[in-house]
Amino acid sequence: MPILWNDNYFSLLPGENKEVKATFAAKDLNGVPPAVEVGGWNILRIEDDLNGDRIVNIIDVCIVARAFGSRPWDLNWKEITDLDKNGVIDIIDFTIVAEDFGKKL
Ligand SMILES: [Ca+2]
Numbered sequence: 001m002p003i004l005w006n007d008n009y010f011s012l013l014p015g016e017n018k019e020v021k022a023t024f025a026a027k028d029l030n031g032v033p034p035a036v037e038v039g040g041w042n043i044l045r046i047e048d049d050l051n052g053d054r055i056v057n058i059i060d061v062c063i064v065a066r067a068f069g070s071r072p073w074d075l076n077w078k079e080i081t082d083l084d085k086n087g088v089i090d091i092i093d094f095t096i097v098a099e100d101f102g103k104k105l
């Protein structure tokens, strides 16, 4: 889907903010709600806070551990722990949480 951004690849210092505008044709969404995913250095992905307590810590690691090795049909499968969305909870999912260990939202 073509999207026109008014800016990208910018830097922010702690406490700074920046409004970025994206323009697209709503018909291109085909009924799917729009979503934005932000990436970059030193950015905490809210998905890595698995229990929603606004910090990535040992509890989040334990949540991944309980689902480790599972696939969607397994009893211990927990979809939120499949952080790379590849259909299996493995070392990559651990690594994603570990990268943000100790960060707060
Ligand atoms: Ca957490």
Ligand SMILES: [Ca+2]
Residues within 6 Å of the ligand: 081, 082, 083, 084, 085, 086, 087, 088, 089, 090, 092, 093
């Ligand atoms: Ca995975």
